[in-house]
Amino acid sequence: MVSCGCHVLYDALYPLVRRLLNCLRPSAIPPDRSTHKKINDSLYMLYNFASSSGAYDDPKVDIIFFHGLQVHDYHNAYWKTWTSKAQGDNRANHIDVCWPEKWLGPDLGNARIFSVTYDSVLLRGRSVGKQDVLAIGENFVTDIILNGSGIGPKVGQNCPVILVGHSLGGIMIKHFVSSARKKKAEAEEGHSRQEIETFLSNVKGTFFYSTPHHGADLASWATIVPDTNSQLLDLLLVLSKQTERLNDAFRCWRQEANVSSYNICEALPTCILGWNVGIVVEEASSRCDGDGFYKVQADHFTVCKPPSKVDNRYEALRVFIENLAGVDERRRSDPAFMLESEEGAKSAFRARAATMFRQKRPSFNRL
Numbered sequence: 072m073v074s075c076g077c078h079v080l081y082d083a084l085y086p087l088v089r090r091l092l093n094c095l096r097p098s099a100i101p102p103d104r105s106t107h108k109k110i111n112d113s114l115y116m117l118y119n120f121a122s123s124s125g126a127y128d129d130p131k132v133d134i135i136f137f138h139g140l141q142v143h144d145y146h147n148a149y150w151k152t153w154t155s156k157a158q159g160d161n162r163a164n165h166i167d168v169c170w171p172e173k174w175l176g177p178d179l180g181n182a183r184i185f186s187v188t189y190d191s192v193l194l195r196g197r198s199v200g201k202q203d204v205l206a207i208g209e210n211f212v213t214d215i216i217l218n219g220s221g222i223g224p225k226v227g228q229n230c231p232v233i234l235v236g237h238s239l240g241g242i243m244i245k246h247f248v249s250s251a252r253k254k255k256a257e258a259e260e261g262h263s264r265q266e267i268e269t270f271l272s273n274v275k276g277t278f279f280y281s282t283p284h285h286g287a288d289l290a291s292w293a294t295i296v297p298d299t300n301s302q303l304l305d306l307l308l309v310l311s312k313q314t315e316r317l318n319d320a321f322r323c324w325r326q327e328a329n330v331s332s333y334n335i336c337e338a339l340p341t342c343i344l345g346w347n348v349g350i351v352v353e354e355a356s357s358r359c360d361g362d363g364f365y366k367v368q369a370d371h372f373t374v375c376k377p378p379s380k381v382d383n384r385y386e387a388l389r390v391f392i393e394n395l396a397g398v399d400e401r402r403r404s405d406p407a408f409m410l411e412s413e414e415g416a417k418s419a420f421r422a423r424a425a426t427m428f429r430q431k432r433p434s435f436n437r438l
Contacts, residue, residue, distance in 0.1 A: 112210070134179075150186065235280075275396065
């Protein structure tokens with residue numbers, strides 16, 4: 072009877088929820104979308120460093136961003152997830168900034184920044200919410216490692232790699248690594264196997280924004296809703312056997328490969344359509360086998376949307392990458408760059424993080 076009642080209520084409210092979500096949906100085309108280069112069905116390039124002559128040099132680091140769960144559409148999540156309301160020049164207005172593209176890339180110097188796109192839709196539709204989780208991981212291996220044509224050096228073949236994920240995106244990073252290791256083990260000796268092996272050996276860090284490594288209670292509530300992608304939800308359930316096995320395998324690989332990891336966690340409750348759902352990812356679930364942890368005053372959606380360069384959500388990632396992959400020393404000696412960085416240097420967090428991650432920069436392999 073309870074189950075029947077839930078279905079009746081769902082059938083009545085579902086069309087209204089769909090319409091409300093469409094009304095709340097922001098503009099689908101950012102003002103500067105022309106700068107986002109589509110590499111293939113899984114990968115966009117947000118930023119590519121060019122020298123003063125206009126030529127592209129070999130990158131010092133490749134950074135790949137993975138978005139999380141979407142309600143009914145995923146096609147623009149590759150940039151929306153990482154777009155902040157930043158303070159404008161007159162300090163009165165706020166502007167939308169895709170911060171990996173506009174802040175992180177220029178700050179790091181010789182960096183390439185990519186963002187993945189994949190069907191992470193919760194509610195099944197005619198063409199969304201039906202992707203198999205294992206197939207997504209396999210697609211990532213093909214599209215990110217083996218099929219990155221037209222961008223100069225293939226991703227992760229000539230420089231360190233940093234993987235960044237928000238929420239479910241962090242779990243998909245683990246699936247990506249698991250699929251790559253499986254593909255390498257099954258592949259015969261040859262160019263493809265060498266590319267996968269080189270990529271994996273060049274992964275030097277993973278950075279997670281509110282990833283439910285041990286599940287989220289909210290996912291249990293979502294299971295009562297019909298027409299949901301049960302495979303994605305299973306990854307987010309508390310005590311999910313599949314996710315715990317994935318965590319164990321990832322932990323072993325990270326230790327063997329000497330890969331650093333950092334977790335940022337939300338501290339504020341999240342409101343969805345005016346409904347306070349509380350903390351989506353609890354601290355106990357966000358803490359998982361990391362070298363560092365930080366709790367920020369943000370909810371589940373804004374935890375990966377820093378409003379400024381001196382915000383800890385941005386500073387944590389920037390320092391993490393700088394200490395693992397280095398920065399362009401020529402830019403560091405530029406007076407204009409140094410002046411711009413002085414404000415960030417005043418951050419107490421930056422000093423703590425620099426101490427935490429101060430270590431010998433790891434070597435990387437070239438194909």
